[in-house]
Amino acid sequence: xxxxxxxxxxxxxxxxxxxxxxxxxxxxxxxxxxxxxxxxxxxxxxxxxxxxxxxxxxxxxxxxxxxxxxxxxxxxxxxxxxxxxxxxxxxxxxxxxxxxxxxxxxxxxxxxxxxxxxxxxxxxxxxxxxxxxxxxxxxxxxxxxxxxxxxxxxxxxxxxxxxxxxxxxxxxxxxxxxxxxxxxxxxxxxxxxxxxxxxxxxxxxxxxxxxxxxxxxxxxxxxxxxxxxxxxxxxxxxxxxxxxxxxxxxxxxxxxxxxxxxxxxxxxxxxxxxxxxxxxxxxxxxxxxxxxxxxxxxxxxxxxxxxxxxxxxxxxxxxxxxxxxxxxxxxxxxxxxxxxxxxxxxxxxxxxxxxxxxxxxxxxxxxxxxxxxxxxxxxxxxxx
Numbered sequence: 001x002x003x004x005x006x007x008x009x010x011x012x013x014x015x016x017x018x019x020x021x022x023x024x025x026x027x028x029x030x031x032x033x034x035x036x037x038x039x040x041x042x043x044x045x046x047x048x049x050x051x052x053x054x055x056x057x058x059x060x061x062x063x064x065x066x067x068x069x070x071x072x073x074x075x076x077x078x079x080x081x082x083x084x085x086x087x088x089x090x091x092x093x094x095x096x097x098x099x100x101x102x103x104x105x106x107x108x109x110x111x112x113x114x115x116x117x118x119x120x121x122x123x124x125x126x127x128x129x130x131x132x133x134x135x136x137x138x139x140x141x142x143x144x145x146x147x148x149x150x151x152x153x154x155x156x157x158x159x160x161x162x163x164x165x166x167x168x169x170x171x172x173x174x175x176x177x178x179x180x181x182x183x184x185x186x187x188x189x190x191x192x193x194x195x196x197x198x199x200x201x202x203x204x205x206x207x208x209x210x211x212x213x214x215x216x217x218x219x220x221x222x223x224x225x226x227x228x229x230x231x232x233x234x235x236x237x238x239x240x241x242x243x244x245x246x247x248x249x250x251x252x253x254x255x256x257x258x259x260x261x262x263x264x265x266x267x268x269x270x271x272x273x274x275x276x277x278x279x280x281x282x283x284x285x286x287x288x289x290x291x292x293x294x295x296x297x298x299x300x301x302x303x304x305x306x307x308x309x310x311x312x313x314x315x316x317x318x319x320x321x322x323x324x325x326x327x328x329x330x331x332x333x334x335x336x337x338x339x340x341x342x343x344x345x346x347x348x349x350x351x352x353x354x355x356x357x358x359x360x361x362x363x364x365x366x367x368x369x370x371x372x373x374x375x376x377x378x379x380x381x382x383x384x
């Protein structure tokens with residue numbers, strides 16, 4: 001068993017592992033989709049569950065106390081927006097609960113895979129850290145680096161973004177196809193007549209999450225067409241574009257200026273942020289329009305709360321981040337999904353949720369994103 005470079009006897013390791021298992025606690029209120037079995041890249045597609053894993057098991061997630069105060073490296077694409085700041089704060093707060101130390105490293109952006117590769121180098125990690133949480137900047141370019149870590153007995157758990165890496169120790173990620181499907185089911189049930197004009201703005205053309213969200217959304221619409229006679233749903237416009245605020249603002253403004261009577265704008269968060277200002281100028285052209293974001297970011301919370309946004313799918317940022325740290329602690333304690341009969345799943349995916357404006361009162365900001373934070377906390381030591 002891999003005990004994160006613990007230099008203790010097998011007897012001591014076994015005793016400590018038993019004691020920690022006794023302290024297993026259900027992560028209250030959060031059931032997740034768990035996937036057990038052997039992880040293989042055969043038939044694996046980015047963003048989807050590997051075919052080699054077993055069927056989805058819906059079960060509570062269980063956290064476990066660390067055998068010792070591990071030090072964990074957390075590698076993120078960047079720390080420049082509310083989404084990744086929420087990841088940062090959620091992991092910091094969870095580290096305080098578990099009693100482990102964490103240190104964050106930013107790659108500087110999704111184009112900086114070379115920087116993340118340097119951060120994953122065992123010579124950089126081995127001297128200081130017991131394990132790694134990595135939100136990959138690339139699906140396929142980190143495989144060799146993860147393999148090198150495994151050879152050096154340094155476990156790595158991927159967070160939020162999918163990764164190929166056959167030697168990854170575990171994954172915490174959501175299927176954006178499932179998110180899109182849940183969103184499509186929500187819209188299908190929300191439509192009050194047989195006719196609905198829809199604008200769909202998925203996001204960047206080269207982003208797999210954008211394409212997967214679209215695929216899941218329209219599959220749900222198709223599955224509901226016979227049940228609710230929704231044959232008249234009309235896709236008025238569908239445009240891919242970089243998910244910057246300015247590009248999405250210009251795109252949505254152009255579409256709404258040229259069309260009339262749009263019922264739903266299903267869009268990425270940047271477009272959702274731009275929508276309230278644009279709609280003030282085109283309200284007469286679209287009197288019944290509803291804006292729905294394909295996933296939730298902290299900046300959208302006040303818009304949703306004030307009814308400037310109709311609904312948003314949740315990426316469960318806080319929950320994914322907390323579970324990733326929990327998972328790595330369990331791996332450092334000696335659990336291994338490869339052991340027959342293991343209670344450790346290889347992949348964990350929180351259930352997609354759709355939050356509407358009228359329901360948001362049930363979900364305080366902190367329950368979705370953790371404490372409000374404008375600046376990242378780059379390190380937490382237990383003596384701080």
